[in-house]
Amino acid sequence: MKMITKIVEESKRDARRYFHKRCQKKIEQIERKRLKHGKSKCPHCQKEYSYRKRGKRDRELQTSMGKIKFKIQQVECRNCGRVYRPLTEWLGLRPRERITEELLDKAIKVAIHTSYRIASEITKEQTGEKVSGRRIQKAILNKAEEIRLEQEESPPEKYAIMLKDSTKGNTGKTKRGEDINIIYGVKGKVVKVNHQTGEIKRSWIVGDILRVAVGKDTTLAKMQHETRNLMTDGDQSIEKKFQKMEKGEDIVLHRCNWHLSRMFGFALYHDGLKTKGERKKHVRRLANIIKYSHNNYRKHYRKLIKDCERAGYTKAVTYLTNAENELYNTKEKAVKLETRLTDGTLISPTTLLANSPIERVMREVDRRADIGVRWSSRGLESITRVRLDFLYQIKSTFKSMLNSPPKCYV
Numbered sequence: 001m002k003m004i005t006k007i008v009e010e011s012k013r014d015a016r017r018y019f020h021k022r023c024q025k026k027i028e029q030i031e032r033k034r035l036k037h038g039k040s041k042c043p044h045c046q047k048e049y050s051y052r053k054r055g056k057r058d059r060e061l062q063t064s065m066g067k068i069k070f071k072i073q074q075v076e077c078r079n080c081g082r083v084y085r086p087l088t089e090w091l092g093l094r095p096r097e098r099i100t101e102e103l104l105d106k107a108i109k110v111a112i113h114t115s116y117r118i119a120s121e122i123t124k125e126q127t128g129e130k131v132s133g134r135r136i137q138k139a140i141l142n143k144a145e146e147i148r149l150e151q152e153e154s155p156p157e158k159y160a161i162m163l164k165d166s167t168k169g170n171t172g173k174t175k176r177g178e179d180i181n182i183i184y185g186v187k188g189k190v191v192k193v194n195h196q197t198g199e200i201k202r203s204w205i206v207g208d209i210l211r212v213a214v215g216k217d218t219t220l221a222k223m224q225h226e227t228r229n230l231m232t233d234g235d236q237s238i239e240k241k242f243q244k245m246e247k248g249e250d251i252v253l254h255r256c257n258w259h260l261s262r263m264f265g266f267a268l269y270h271d272g273l274k275t276k277g278e279r280k281k282h283v284r285r286l287a288n289i290i291k292y293s294h295n296n297y298r299k300h301y302r303k304l305i306k307d308c309e310r311a312g313y314t315k316a317v318t319y320l321t322n323a324e325n326e327l328y329n330t331k332e333k334a335v336k337l338e339t340r341l342t343d344g345t346l347i348s349p350t351t352l353l354a355n356s357p358i359e360r361v362m363r364e365v366d367r368r369a370d371i372g373v374r375w376s377s378r379g380l381e382s383i384t385r386v387r388l389d390f391l392y393q394i395k396s397t398f399k400s401m402l403n404s405p406p407k408c409y410v
Contacts, residue, residue: 144383
């Protein structure tokens with residue numbers, strides 16, 4: 001095993017030497033071809049004139065295969081007399097830039113899973129080139145801004161329902177931090193089945209991450225995408241913001257069934273039922289109303305409220321009363337998702353009862369955000385955007401749905 005490892009390492013070194021020579025030769029060929037006619041467009045006066053050669057300058061760039069060195073021809077414009085390098089603009093090289101974008105992209109893909117310092121160390125170990133944590137952080141800020149601009153230029157889309165949620169991030173002045181707000185647009189559902197037995201092997205919701213905002217919630221401001229339904233976990237502030245939106249009165253609010261039972265248990269806890277056993281029968285009763293009551297759920301739900309009121313569970317009564325209309329909407333105006341098999345075959349629609357898709361997104365956010373450091377609002381928002389863009393667009397497993405991959409409009 002030691003011998004094969006040695007052979008692999010020697011082969012890597014030989015491949016790197018060949019790569020460096022090949023890059024140098026390729027750049028020289030391109031430069032000769034572009035300067036062949038004796039004219040070039042000057043970046044200063046923006047006119048195409050003949051030029052005088054003014055020697056060559058050495059240039060060194062870091063790549064994922066090591067450093068490459070080459071020379072770039074300098075020329076003087078005969079029109080304005082300014083000196084410039086024609087090949088620099090064509091290659092996309094910025095002044096004093098020494099790290100290629102392909103190396104930065106590799107470093108970013110590491111940084112969305114771990115801290116900047118560790119990302120720097122792993123990048124150096126894997127590529128042999130050092131990229132500082134500060135440089136990776138700057139690249140992520142720029143990448144996040146590109147994603148935001150792309151979102152603003154994208155045309156609006158229609159969604160069956162939007163899911164809105166937030167989680168706390170370790171940023172801001174308060175001890176608990178600030179909210180990371182996310183909106184998720186649901187398109188439909190994909191089902192993978194065993195063609196021999198007909199059993200469902202796996203199913204997943206298809207959708208796009210539409211907005212991300214840290215601190216001040218701007219996710220609903222000027223929302224260009226259209227929907228007739230919104231599902232939340234019961235946050236009253238979300239409902240008030242949606243109602244203030246243009247056409248907000250036309251949007252039907254739904255309550256996540258999973259959160260309804262869970263938060264009812266928390267309300268009972270604050271009403272004095274401290275043990276799980278004391279709360280269990282009440283929570284199970286609500287779960288049965290949600291799942292089995294069919295046409296009589298209104299009657300059973302109101303009876304549950306009255307029973308809690310007689311028992312003195314004031315917080316539970318308040319919670320159930322506030323959630324009443326949203327539960328009725330989920331039952332009576334249920335959202336039917338277009339459902340397809342992995343081969344594109346359309347099957348019977350599926351009812352969406354919980355906001356589990358956005359809960360999975362929140363888990364991915366927490367994995368990167370909760371690393372024991374204090375973020376800036378901009379830094380946390382940027383790393384969240386880039387991470388979600390990578391996870392839900394580039395490495396998406398949803399591309400079979402509607403012949404269009406989901407997007408990360410963040």
